[in-house]
Amino acid sequence: MIRATRRRVGRAVLVKNADAFDALYIQLQTAMTNAWDDAMREGIANALDRLRDLGPGQFTKEDGDMIMRILEASVGPDAIRAAMREPVVNLTDALFRVGAEEVGQAAGVAIAFMRPDLDALDVLKTGNLYWVGNSWNIHTQNLMAKALEDYFTEGMTRDGLTQRFAEDFAGLTKRGQRYWEILADHTATKTREIGRVTGYERAGIVRVQVRAHLDDRTTKICRHMHGRIIEVGKMREQADAYLDAAGKRNEPAAKAAWTMHGADADLSNTPTSKLGKGTASPPYHFRCRTITVAYFASSDPVDQIAQSITDREKLSKDQVADIRTLATGAAWMEKGNERRHWKKHGSFLEARKLADYEASARGVVRNPSARLRVSMRVPEDQKAKGDFTPRPYATFAVPHVFTKKGGKKRIEQPGHLFTAVRLDTGEIVTHHWRDDDLSSRNDITPARDIQKALKGLLKWLFR
Template sequence: MNYYDRLMLEYYRVLNNAWKSEIKDAARLAIQMLSDMPRAEKLNKDAIDRLMGIINTQLGDDFAALVNEPVKAIIDRCVRLGLRDVQVQAPTKTSIGLWGIEDQHLSSTIQKQQLFWIGNHFEADVRQNFADTLTKAIEQGYTKEMLADTLKDQFNDLANRSSHYWQGLAEHTALRIREFGRLQGYRKAKAKYYKLVVILDDRTSDICRALAAQDKVYPLNGAIEVMDNMMALDTRFNSLDDARDYIKALAPWIKDDQIEYDSEMNPVGMSGAHTPFPPFHWKCRTTSSGSARIN
């Protein structure tokens, strides 16, 4: 296992372990609240709102706070790794310099955005399931014991399903952040172009096979412009949906219907707009390289 693989694994473990810890705490506190309710008290909207508040705090704010420092450190290391990749690729006389203010700013901006996405995972992808369960509990007249059992099952299911999600997220974001580090390195090395390095094996997607078949040389300026515009997103003043739409418009993933095939159904090209740098799809393994024409 190389340094990058260990970094991805560490990132996954930080997210997954923290998430499961907060799920355990949320389940304990929610069940305890139900147990502490007076025997004669029935479930009502006020009780449901208090339950939702407990779950929201544990899986939202508390989860984000728990991963804050380790995520920042891992992002910093991913950016540095991307910069080091470029230094290794560059001709002997080319230097990208020391870790400077611009590099620190890039890393800091990525950290803020990444923590925004992570911290909003519950609100965006999980909250509605719990809200539906709690609404159903009132509508169907659940007893406190019935709701407690239902929540236990729901928390257990969420914990079991979360590992795959966090693994994919760690792989995807670590690759993108490393690519940002590379793009920053190409810029510092005054590169003008870069190429794609596609791993060709039985796991390679048709999307990446099509990109490999094109074998294009990409102008660096276009990629830098996209990266800078992505970094300009201020998560303090954007809703989650607006932020997602902004990123998708700037660097959309490639869709299957954009792949062009030859008469033998080999992927040979790509049509339409898409992100100019990896990742090109979920769990993409393609990377960039400036080694062919670094200057």
């Protein structure tokens, strides 16, 4: 019934035009690093000139202050803001529109900006410019002040100081470049995402799905976010909180409005409904490549089950019943595959014949007291082809003592008989005995108990 022909059209509208964003992002990054580079070069040249002009003699605290003033005139908040004004303002506008238009194109709707969107855009433009200028204080001033302080305590000649200045500040430019790259990336992504929220609203889309770029390098957090459904209303609240903070130049509030998760963040078990307010739109961390797409609910029961598992939400009684029905009627694995599995696991199962192996697998699924767990998992063969799309799985387990002959002794080892069923294709994919109940290493969502094994040891009949 569930496995009847399944429609898989129009589930999600994919973004077609990622090029526009990439082009703008590179422009922003280039503009920022160039402006910074030019400003630094000029500032350092001026500072070194002044050092030389001073001639030989003791380097004083006043000389240090003077050098800081000269540098600040070139790379201070006002100077940097002025140097980057045009590209930051223009590109903020373009990135915001790209976000909105990507959504409009995908949904086939022309996005008309209204008063609130234009107001938001103005806040973003000045806000982005403000963060850019403010970066002097956050990132650079302390480093330079520290460098100067070190020179005072080391009692160097003026020539030696000039040389070390030139070397250290060259390193500072490099470090600065990485900083500007991250800031450009962050500014571009956030601006586009706020534009997308407007696009979703105007296109009448109320829910979106998180799409991580899945490969070996996908961050843990984005693996945990992938496939979840986020309400556009929640994204709007987040964007408004961020814009409000940016308008008030309240940096802590801006940071709180949009959580940048660290590398150790673990959302693997957090239901989507329990995610914090600051976790709605990507980016979820620095240099995040995750996007969102419009989501239209599927009427297919297996799609709905997969979605509930992905969102780490509780499955309904009907869904659990559907899983059982599906697993009971699951197709048996293909012959070659079956032989391979039987050869590998058959001895553990005391399955001397292929038919016994199948009977054992199906018996576990049919056992009403079996422990039932579900997870989204990337199939091994699919992964080998570079496809990391998670699929829904159900595993059934019953306690089983494996008896092996160790010389004359018989060794009894407690464990479980497992049968795994892939739900979207409706087939049994493996059956084996294991001495532990660890999840598969291919699990994307942690294997979750839907029904725990019934209490009391049930004698398992091998048929």
